[in-house]
Amino acid sequence: MGFKDAKRAFLRALEEDDVIHDQRSIEEKNWIANNKLTLARAREILVCARGDQASCSPHHFLVGTDVWIFKPVHDGQQWYVKGYLLEGVLHVLELHLVSFHPSER
Numbered sequence: 500m501g502f503k504d505a506k507r508a509f510l511r512a513l514e515e516d517d518v519i520h521d522q523r524s525i526e527e528k529n530w531i532a533n534n535k536l537t538l539a540r541a542r543e544i545l546v547c548a549r550g551d552q553a554s555c556s557p558h559h560f561l562v563g564t565d566v567w568i569f570k571p572v573h574d575g576q577q578w579y580v581k582g583y584l585l586e587g588v589l590h591v592l593e594l595h596l597v598s599f600h601p602s603e604r
Contacts, residue, residue: 512594528598547571577602
């Protein structure tokens with residue numbers, strides 16, 4: 500899956516609330532899970548992502564699964580979005596969000 504397809508799938512998942520939040524030891528790294536950010540606002544932010552603001556690498560444990568990192572700039576603020584897509588029942592892709600927060604750099 501390339502950048503455009505991944506971005507489209509992330510946006511669709513946010514729009515349809517097909518999002519699962521991975522458990523992490525650092526909970527503040529996912530503003531959606533902590534109700535600091537709505538799904539609608541998250542979509543507005545992610546829409547701004549360009550190809551040069553995204554990267555993809557293999558998941559550490561799930562063979563054949565790519566982890567996407569987007570670093571869009573929205574209203575002058577850079578964001579950090581990390582997640583991966585898993586195909587579920589009836590071939591619906593579910594977005595597993597690891598992080599969604601303002602960038603620390």
